[in-house]
Amino acid sequence: MSVSTIVPWVIGNWKMNPATADVQKWAQQFNQCLQLAPIAQQQCNIAVAPTYLSLISLKENFTGYNRTVHVVAQDVSRFPGTGAYTGDISAQLLQDAHVSYVLVGHSERRELLGDDTQILCAKIKHALDAGLTVVYCVGESLAQRENGEAEAVVLQQVKDIVPVVSADQWEDRIIIAYEPIWAIGTGKTASADDAQAMHAKIREGLKQITAASDRVAILYGGSVKPENAADFAACPDINGALVGGASLSATSFYKIAASFAGKK
Known part of the structure; x- marks a missing residue:
């Protein structure tokens, strides 16, 4: 399989948004978009990462669609199973709720909430042990880029998780x-x-880590919009998008997914 044959992923990260009523409205509008102009499963994987409050209800909404749309947890506990960890949700509880995907390592968690390498590796290990797929976020700051450190920082972040990811994962x-x-x-x-x-x-770095380097999807995130999605979709090593603010609009998110679907 070559890089160009990876089915792209378009994932909406809603962060701490929106209100419950708006979630239902979004689900209806996105379903209408897919009804009017379907995006085939083999053209693009589509997923949404809502707040924990909306994970189950949104998953139920998606069962009525004409294609699979996945839900993604925005985070996972560094502790496994169940126990006295107020406010946390473990990988096993997500798996029990049939939530199969989770974001780990987003810069907001790293910078604002103290997720260091040790914590991130614990989260990833427990998520993989529970059978979840991890969307692992990496990226450099403006200062690091201006200092010429961007590549080294990002590649180190990829290397950080090697101890907890097995060859087949x-x-x-x-x-x-x-x-x-x-x-x-x-x-x-x-x-x-x-x-x-x-x-x-990143692809070159992965070649030093895994024989599956050409089969790992690498998504771009950072102010992706309908207006620029096609430009990113045209790049051979960009296999989709992690979309922030633009994913809160069902029509904008649909247009971004359609751009990546057109790449196929």
Whole structure:
């Protein structure tokens, strides 16, 4: 399998949004978009990461669609199973609720909530042990990019998780999302050429780690919009998008998914 044959992923990260009534409205609008102009499963994988409050209800909404749309947990506990961990939700509880995907390592968790390498590796290990697929986020700050450290920082973040990912899990259970921190929620974006260059470096780095390097999906995140999605979709090493603010609009999110579906 070559990089070009990876079925792209478009994942909406809703972060701490929106209200419950708006979730239901979004689900109806997105279903209408898919009804009017279907996106085939083999063209693009589609997923949404809502708050924990909406994981189950949104999953139930998606069962009425004309194609599979996955739900993704925005985070997972570093502790396994069940126990006295107020506020946490373990990988096993997510699996029990038939939630099979989870974000780990988003820069907001790293910077604002103290997720260091040890914590991230614990989360990933428990998620993989429970049978979940991990969407692992990496990215550099503006200062790191301006200092010429971007590639080294991002590749180190990829290497950080090697101890907890087995050889067979790289192909089917790890998705990497490259999100330059300076482009998240700022309105700034890396150019398609800059994003492709970093994705190619990540791909090169993966070749030192796994024989499945050409089969690992690498997504771009950072102010992806309908207006620029096609440019990113045209890049050979960009296999989809992790979409923030634009995913809160059902029509905008649909247009982004359609752009990546058109790549196939």
